[in-house]
Amino acid sequence: MAANKSILFLPGDGIGPEAMTQVRRVIEWMGRERSVSFDLDEDLVGGAAIDAHGVPLADATMEKALNVDAVLLGAVGGPKWDDLPFEKKPERGLLRLRKEMELYANLRPALCFEALVSASSLKPEIVSGLDIMIVRELTGGVYFGEPRGIEELPDGQRRGINTQVYTTNEIRRVGDVAFDLARKRSGHVTSSEKANVMESGVLWRQEITKLHQEKHSDIKLDHMYADNAGMQLVRNPKQFDVIVTDNLFGDMLSDVAAMLTGSLGMLPSASLGDVDANGRRKALYEPVHGSAPDIAGQDKANPLATLLSYAMALRYTFDLAEEADLVEQAVQNVLDSGIRTPDIMAEGTKAVSTSAMGDAVLAELDRLNG
């Protein structure tokens, strides 16, 4: 069994390693200044693993991921690997991690820092004070359903196939996570699917309704078709507290929610499984964004989503709420002071680099820590 407080670092591709470097600096700071140290291992995932081993996730890396307290991941993918056969693509490495670790609940908080209200695509009154939680089912649905593939048809056409599948248990277990989170927040869950056109959506709605009646009737529940949810997220996002939805809709709705907060570079996530016999809950933390090939290697990515994902690890896996608060407070203060990477830059101000944003967070951590 792994040592206490173990973390597997998987920087991945594109801006992943750039952002993860800033997280590593904060982890080192925590060890020095707060005596919070981790048994830190680092390995390859995605395109980096393909280049080194020919596969997007080596078995040995998978084994490590299954035996640490938390995995911190940067991002995977990029044009260099776009033409590979589907099974060999970088993204398959991440999907394998999610599936084999059984990380069925992906928590994607969309929180608009007050200093970034003007960086949002929406009017200030719509996003000011915004704090919603998207709970995305992560190990089922159309990203994993069988049959899948591309097949040749006798008439010379080709057919691409993916299958949306959900079982009762898959829906109920992610539903439990959403209701439990809502209980600690504003007590409101919106369940989102397309029960008007998909049988899996009908089952989703029925099971969430049953679960609500059986175990969570203290929580306000409503249902909303996913297309409407996308529209409502930009029309009036503060009507939501917790949104629970499937793998595909959750992927899309959380990228939409990112723009309410100012940038995709601001959205962290936690992917959680069940608590095992040793009392350990499998967990992977990663930003919502991808490898951003358009800005990779230029030291201009926003590292805050990745840093805030580490703060989620401190909170959810390591029970270090004080340290998580400290990191989040440092981020907030840095933003309040007007320091910005280009994606959240205010008009008339000068943007800083990824590493300068890391410097600013470390300086603020020093100041807050006294």
Ligand SMILES: NC(=O)C1=CN([C@@H]2O[C@H](COP(=O)(O)OP(=O)(O)OC[C@H]3O[C@@H](n4cnc5c(N)ncnc54)[C@H](O)[C@@H]3O)[C@@H](O)[C@H]2O)C=CC1
């Ligand atoms: N979890 C993961 O590892 C994910 C991987 N991907 C992969 O990433 C690659 C690129 O995908 P895209 O669709 O371009 O999505 P993306 O999220 O990488 O980028 C979308 C846009 O947001 C910007 N952006 C993203 N993160 C940013 C940050 N931290 N700071 C500043 N700007 C940021 C990018 O520059 C780009 O313009 C693909 O191979 C895709 O499959 C995509 C999403 C998630």
Ligand SMILES: CC(C)CC(=O)C(=O)O
């Ligand atoms: C496997 C990822 C590339 C899918 C995605 O966009 C995400 O999980 O946000």
Ligand SMILES: [Mg+2]
């Ligand atoms: Mg996505």
